[in-house]
Amino acid sequence: MVGLKLNDTGERVKYLQELLTFAGFPPGAIDGVYGARTADAVLDCRRSEGSNATSGNSITGAAAKQILTAFVRRVPR
Template sequence: MIGLKQGDKSESVAYLQELLERAGHTPGKIDGDYGSKTVAAVLACRKAQGSTANSGTPITGSAGAQIMTAFVKKVA
């Protein structure tokens, strides 16, 4: 799942969208299409996990480990 980005279309994207929704970040329709609403949900999730522009890593709409961390914290 890590490494997904806007424009991707797959079952992995649908799974990411489900995780985002469960973590409280609405990605829009869960359809496996990594569109602008999924990007916005990923950005919100990353910011909620403490990502900042000053962390040395730019905040992008690409999915990374922070999505999984947010999900695990939410359901734990």
């Protein structure tokens, strides 16, 4: 997931979109396209984890950690 950015496509983007959806931040369609709605979902998810990020246009290590943390919080125990 690290290294993904706006306009990327493919299975890695689908994985990101699935994580966001299950974490409660649906990016719209799970279509493998990192578009504006996926970027918005990334930003919303990161902010929910306390980030001061201003854009969801790319996935850094910090972003990946925040997304995975949000996902884990939603997994039933």
